[in-house]
Amino acid sequence: MATQTADVIVIGGGVAGLSTAMQLAKRGTRVIVLERERLGNGSTGRAAGLLGQLRGTPESTRMLVDGVEIVKELEQRADVDIFVQTGSLRVAETPERAQEIVDLVAMGKSIDFDIDHLSIEEVASKLPYMKTDDLIDACYCPTDGHLQPAELVSAYVKIGKTHGVEFRQNCPVESVIIEAGKAKGVQTSDGTVYAPTIVNAAGPWSYLVAELAETILPTAAVGHYYLTTRPNESHPVDRLSPAVRNRHHRIYTRAESGGLIVGIYGEETAEYDMEKLPADFDMSAMKARLDDIHVATLIYAAQQRFPWINERTPMSITTGIMTFTPDGKPLCGKLPDIEGLYYCSGFCGHGIVQSPTIGLMMADLIVDGQTNYDIKAIEADRYFDVPGFQERAEIKGKCYQMHAGYYGRVESKVTVHGAEKGKATDKHG
Numbered sequence: 001m002a003t004q005t006a007d008v009i010v011i012g013g014g015v016a017g018l019s020t021a022m023q024l025a026k027r028g029t030r031v032i033v034l035e036r037e038r039l040g041n042g043s044t045g046r047a048a049g050l051l052g053q054l055r056g057t058p059e060s061t062r063m064l065v066d067g068v069e070i071v072k073e074l075e076q077r078a079d080v081d082i083f084v085q086t087g088s089l090r091v092a093e094t095p096e097r098a099q100e101i102v103d104l105v106a107m108g109k110s111i112d113f114d115i116d117h118l119s120i121e122e123v124a125s126k127l128p129y130m131k132t133d134d135l136i137d138a139c140y141c142p143t144d145g146h147l148q149p150a151e152l153v154s155a156y157v158k159i160g161k162t163h164g165v166e167f168r169q170n171c172p173v174e175s176v177i178i179e180a181g182k183a184k185g186v187q188t189s190d191g192t193v194y195a196p197t198i199v200n201a202a203g204p205w206s207y208l209v210a211e212l213a214e215t216i217l218p219t220a221a222v223g224h225y226y227l228t229t230r231p232n233e234s235h236p237v238d239r240l241s242p243a244v245r246n247r248h249h250r251i252y253t254r255a256e257s258g259g260l261i262v263g264i265y266g267e268e269t270a271e272y273d274m275e276k277l278p279a280d281f282d283m284s285a286m287k288a289r290l291d292d293i294h295v296a297t298l299i300y301a302a303q304q305r306f307p308w309i310n311e312r313t314p315m316s317i318t319t320g321i322m323t324f325t326p327d328g329k330p331l332c333g334k335l336p337d338i339e340g341l342y343y344c345s346g347f348c349g350h351g352i353v354q355s356p357t358i359g360l361m362m363a364d365l366i367v368d369g370q371t372n373y374d375i376k377a378i379e380a381d382r383y384f385d386v387p388g389f390q391e392r393a394e395i396k397g398k399c400y401q402m403h404a405g406y407y408g409r410v411e412s413k414v415t416v417h418g419a420e421k422g423k424a425t426d427k428h429g
């Protein structure tokens, strides 16, 4: 590649970078996406895609509800099926978890979101393959479901191309050119690209890309695991069975090809240092062994809700690496120290479903300098110069702590219409 110029360089061809690139190009911006390996082959290629729209605040719920509308447009334009609307359930077996459901339903109703309590008999009839005799409450959102990551990637790329996005694969960014406090471009294994705006959307590697610009991004890389059972005649799983979130056992589930996906946000964090992985590391080749402690914990937790699942059940295990932040929310926008450098990272296990609106919001920020979305909670500069968030070791510790409590912590109080009703939370995914 000879020396090249663009209006915006996007580093990373996962859903965050691809959505941002597509939205920028739709507004007439000349964009180049630089991907170290293959498009969609980082965290994006490993995701289960669960979409639960109701979050802990009306603002973050709106982002996900709008995201579904964007996806419907993408489906039409790219002629692919991305969204599978199965509905979703949350189930509770303890009074604390039941209170979370009460709060969530109240919050949903206050913003006219379609959610209600569901009797345990109805839960059992919707999910005959799930143990329900210990449940004390449940709620149901009929408009939830999951996004198919590969199809989402293909739509972003297809539509991006029609608007002129240029994609470079097998093209790792090796250094970021900063002059007089301004972003100027990047050096890749294949030449230099100059642009006044650079977006760091490098997923789990984004803290390393930030270091290339001598800045600090408070993210850490965390391993994640889910199992997928093969179709089982005794426990058939309809393709439109609702997804389930069972925070007591720290698991989520959805139907997949006649079997069941069960994933876990466990207490034990699988820690990764991206700088220690080989330069040609391919996330799609990651494998997990059945005797891995994380897999054993996953199978045990799955068995608590689905007693027919055990180590001998025919299944595959998927593992990959996701990006966590100290407060469980992404880091999107600018830091004050380098003009033209933007961050779009730290999606904490929800990047697939957040990407449609995040891309729009990033394009708003880059093109117009502002957005109609309330992004206070996810602004990239919220840890800028904050003591305790400047060294890798302390950042890692805080991100891992957030991960360990992600599903485990009891979220008993919810923000309603921005007015705090007890402690605010945004982790209802």
Ligand SMILES: Cc1cc2nc3c(=O)[nH]c(=O)nc-3n(C[C@H](O)[C@H](O)[C@H](O)COP(=O)(O)OP(=O)(O)OC[C@H]3O[C@@H](n4cnc5c(N)ncnc54)[C@H](O)[C@@H]3O)c2cc1C
Pocket: 011, 012, 013, 014, 015, 016, 017, 034, 035, 036, 037, 038, 039, 040, 041, 042, 043, 044, 045, 046, 047, 048, 049, 050, 051, 171, 172, 173, 174, 201, 202, 203, 204, 205, 206, 209, 224, 225, 226, 318, 319, 320, 321, 322, 323, 344, 345, 346, 347, 348, 349, 350, 351, 352, 353, 354
């Ligand atoms: C097992 C698993 C299950 C998940 N399940 C869900 C789910 O159910 N729902 C959900 O919403 N999310 C889920 N996620 C999370 C989701 O996959 C991520 O949040 C999302 O894919 C993040 O997208 P991204 O673009 O930020 O990162 P990535 O997809 O990792 O993309 C970043 C890209 O940057 C590239 N890159 C890195 N460094 C450089 C460089 N120097 N130069 C050029 N390119 C570079 C990488 O190769 C990579 O392709 C899951 C993740 C995992 C691992």
